Amino acid sequence: MAVNxxxxxxxxxxTGVGMTDAKRALDxxxxxxxxxxxxxxxxxxxxxxxxxxxxxxSGVIGTYNHDSxxxxxxxxxxxxxxxxxxxxxxxxxxxxAMHVAASSPQYVSADDIPxxxxxxxxxxxxxxxxxxxxxxxxxxxxxxxxxxxxxxxKCLLDQPFVKDPDQTVGAYMKEHIAKLGENIVVRRFSxxxxxxxxx
Numbered sequence: 001m002a003v004n005x006x007x008x009x010x011x012x013x014x015t016g017v018g019m020t021d022a023k024r025a026l027d028x029x030x031x032x033x034x035x036x037x038x039x040x041x042x043x044x045x046x047x048x049x050x051x052x053x054x055x056x057x058s059g060v061i062g063t064y065n066h067d068s069x070x071x072x073x074x075x076x077x078x079x080x081x082x083x084x085x086x087x088x089x090x091x092x093x094x095x096x097a098m099h100v101a102a103s104s105p106q107y108v109s110a111d112d113i114p115x116x117x118x119x120x121x122x123x124x125x126x127x128x129x130x131x132x133x134x135x136x137x138x139x140x141x142x143x144x145x146x147x148x149x150x151x152x153x154k155c156l157l158d159q160p161f162v163k164d165p166d167q168t169v170g171a172y173m174k175e176h177i178a179k180l181g182e183n184i185v186v187r188r189f190s191x192x193x194x195x196x197x198x199x
Contacts, residue, residue, distance in 0.1 A: 007033055011040065056183045058084045064097035072097045074189040079182040092176045092184070098162065099169060100189050105156040108186050109170075113151055121150055156186060 003026040011022040011033065022040070029036035059077035064070075076093045083089050107113050125146045129139050152158040157170035164172070177184050 003027060003031055007031075011036055056185045059184075059187075060084055060090065060093055062090075062093035062097045064094065064101050066098075066101050069194045070101045071192045072100045072189060074100060075187040077185045077187050078180070083180050083182045086180060088176065089180060089184070092173070095161075095163060095172070096156075096169070096186060097189075099159070100156065100191050102162045103156075103159050104191060104193075105159055105189075106154040107151075107156065108188065109155050109157045110151060113155070118147070118151075121147055125150075156189070 003023055007026060008019060008022045011026060012019060022036075025036040025040050026033070029039060056077040056079050058079060058081050059075065062072075062074050062076060064072040064074075074093065074097045076089075076096060078084055078089060122143060125143045126139060129142050129146075134142055157168065157173070159169050161167055161169045161172045173184055173186070
């Protein structure tokens with residue numbers, strides 16, 4: 001089946017791969033665009049995982065202000081100044097800042113949760129589960145599930161992305177890592193809401 005040049009261009013734009021790779025993916029999928037896109041995304045995300053090991057010290061500090069009532073500062077790092085100035089990267093930073101304003105995460109990822117916070121939540125959930133009369137041998141497993149859900153709602157990378165709730169912020173970032181060909185890291189963020197009292 002002949003592959004349409006427009007489909008090749010579209011696949012290239014969505015995945016950030018070269019024309020030859022896009023054409024090969026469409027050929028392999030017998031012209032099925034969705035199948036080719038799925039395969040390319042899988043390959044791209046696999047490469048993105050490997051890029052996650054590389055040092056990211058360039059980047060930008062992005063801002064977002066919502067009605068002068070919520071303000072966000074966010075530091076997003078990449079490997080080179082070249083990517084830091086790329087429109088795709090700067091749009092990602094804006095999207096991440098807007099997401100922080102909307103969803104109010106407390107941590108970047110599960111790795112950033114202080115041990116004291118995790119232990120306090122664990123003790124609270126264990127007490128709750130025991131009071132519900134759950135079998136003793138199931139308590140640890142139930143508590144672990146509750147902890148995972150509780151902290152997923154508080155960790156930026158685990159939250160459903162506000163512009164596309166079908167994917168997490170982490171998955172959205174991995175798509176950009178695949179397209180831009182560099183490791184991208186959210187280093188830190190700060191969110192302020194008018195009238196909010198700091199803890």
